Amino acid sequence: MAIYGLDIGGTKIETAIFDDDLNLVECWRVETPTLNYQTFLATIEKQISKADKISSHRSNVGIGMPGLINSQGQVLSANIPCATEQFIKRDLQSRLNRPVSIKNDTRLFALSEATGGAGASYQRVFGAIIGTGAAGGLCVDGCLEESSLGIAGEYGHLPLSAQLQQKYQLPILRCGCGLTGCVESYIAGPGIENLYLHFTGKAETAMFWGQQLKEGDLRANKILACYLDILGETFAALVKLQEPDVIVLGGGLSLVNEIVEHLPQAIEQHLFSGFKAPKVTSAKFGDSSGVRGAAILGKH
Numbered sequence: 051m052a053i054y055g056l057d058i059g060g061t062k063i064e065t066a067i068f069d070d071d072l073n074l075v076e077c078w079r080v081e082t083p084t085l086n087y088q089t090f091l092a093t094i095e096k097q098i099s100k101a102d103k104i105s106s107h108r109s110n111v112g113i114g115m116p117g118l119i120n121s122q123g124q125v126l127s128a129n130i131p132c133a134t135e136q137f138i139k140r141d142l143q144s145r146l147n148r149p150v151s152i153k154n155d156t157r158l159f160a161l162s163e164a165t166g167g168a169g170a171s172y173q174r175v176f177g178a179i180i181g182t183g184a185a186g187g188l189c190v191d192g193c194l195e196e197s198s199l200g201i202a203g204e205y206g207h208l209p210l211s212a213q214l215q216q217k218y219q220l221p222i223l224r225c226g227c228g229l230t231g232c233v234e235s236y237i238a239g240p241g242i243e244n245l246y247l248h249f250t251g252k253a254e255t256a257m258f259w260g261q262q263l264k265e266g267d268l269r270a271n272k273i274l275a276c277y278l279d280i281l282g283e284t285f286a287a288l289v290k291l292q293e294p295d296v297i298v299l300g301g302g303l304s305l306v307n308e309i310v311e312h313l314p315q316a317i318e319q320h321l322f323s324g325f326k327a328p329k330v331t332s333a334k335f336g337d338s339s340g341v342r343g344a345a346i347l348g349k350h
């Protein structure tokens with residue numbers, strides 16, 4: 051038996067074949083056609099034919115991609131314009147003649163970490179990506195929560211609180227989603243750059259900030275304190291709504307030890323006095339979580 055997982059990004063489509071125990075058998079990448087929907091579908095069809103040949107099997111297909119994907123499998127994605135408003139699930143099922151499941155890639159990150167990953171021994175697992183964007187998903191007893199609009203998990207688009215805006219005199223920024231003042235503008239990778247500019251007047255990358263942090267730079271630490279305050283308040287809101295037992299972090303900023311280490315304390319600053327934050331840990335599967343989560347989805 052084999053299971054297929056596809057991770058469709060704005061630049062690459064990664065296809066992976068797993069065995070029944072989720073061991074990776076083979077994976078490869080091709081460019082994502084982003085402008086023509088028929089070319090986009092044909093490219094996916096080609097990868098599935100290839101996977102059928104390699105595995106001598108016809109497996110179900112699980113797909114993860116950026117954007118909002120509703121329960122009908124209709125997509126809203128800024129990264130892949132040709133897919134926006136299309137019913138990808140329906141169109142692929144008729145081309146491929148087999149069941150196709152599709153979900154937002156950060157929700158599948160959560161599913162992957164809840165299934166044999168860093169969240170495996172917990173009942174309520176929130177997987178959170180802090181990278182180019184900030185989003186995730188909640189798994190209960192190893193299953194992703196289902197929602198009809200596909201919005202649940204978009205914690206990056208909660209608003210920055212007035213309290214923190216005033217405390218740090220932060221600029222109120224317009225978010226790529228169309229709203230204003232979303233926390234993503236401060237807590238994702240580009241958010242670090244916004245904070246850096248605010249505190250120092252200089253434009254630097256998140257990577258440069260990470261390096262300065264390692265060297266013990268004072269301003270980099272001041273930015274970290276503000277960053278943790280905002281991320282802590284955001285995850286405290288998540289705890290008040292969904293109370294995960296563990297928060298598993300993925301994405302580029304989850305590689306900054308100072309963030310993972312100090313986040314529980316930052317969450318507790320914004321929780322009721324005397325209450326403990328959930329456990330916070332880094333992802334087990336890192337970059338392979340996308341295809342792995344997609345395969346688990348396909349298997350179900």
Ligand SMILES: [Zn+2]
Pocket residue numbers: 206207225226227228229232234
């Ligand atoms: Zn937003």
